[in-house]
Amino acid sequence: MSMKDEDIQRMSQALKSGAKLTPEICPVCSSPIFEVKGELWCLKCNKKVVKIRENSEVVGAMLPYTLNNLSTVVAEKLEQLSGLLSRLTEPSDIKNVADTLSALLGVLSQSESLKEKLRK
Numbered sequence: 001m002s003m004k005d006e007d008i009q010r011m012s013q014a015l016k017s018g019a020k021l022t023p024e025i026c027p028v029c030s031s032p033i034f035e036v037k038g039e040l041w042c043l044k045c046n047k048k049v050v051k052i053r054e055n056s057e058v059v060g061a062m063l064p065y066t067l068n069n070l071s072t073v074v075a076e077k078l079e080q081l082s083g084l085l086s087r088l089t090e091p092s093d094i095k096n097v098a099d100t101l102s103a104l105l106g107v108l109s110q111s112e113s114l115k116e117k118l119r120k
């Protein structure tokens, strides 16, 4: 991380006016985060920071939703491709689509088993 004089200036200014240095760092620029009037600020980006405790917490909260979306998308693709497959006659084309279907089924089954695990 590179700090410009004006950044350091702004940070020391903030500290003088009552801001507190927190142990958090900015996810964008890795500068220390300051608490200003109860809000977290990155003074280098000059932006308010929404605090996220743990990356894994966010991933954990988002994952079921993401997996649901993924399963829906994969199911749609499977439907389209099986429609396509029924119209194909060229063995190499059929193999191409079959390979893709197989890959998609793999994704779907992984997604479903992951969802299953998350429910427990």
Ligand SMILES: [Zn+2]
Residues within 6 Å of the ligand: 026, 027, 028, 029, 030, 031, 042, 043, 044, 045, 046
């Ligand atoms: Zn920043």
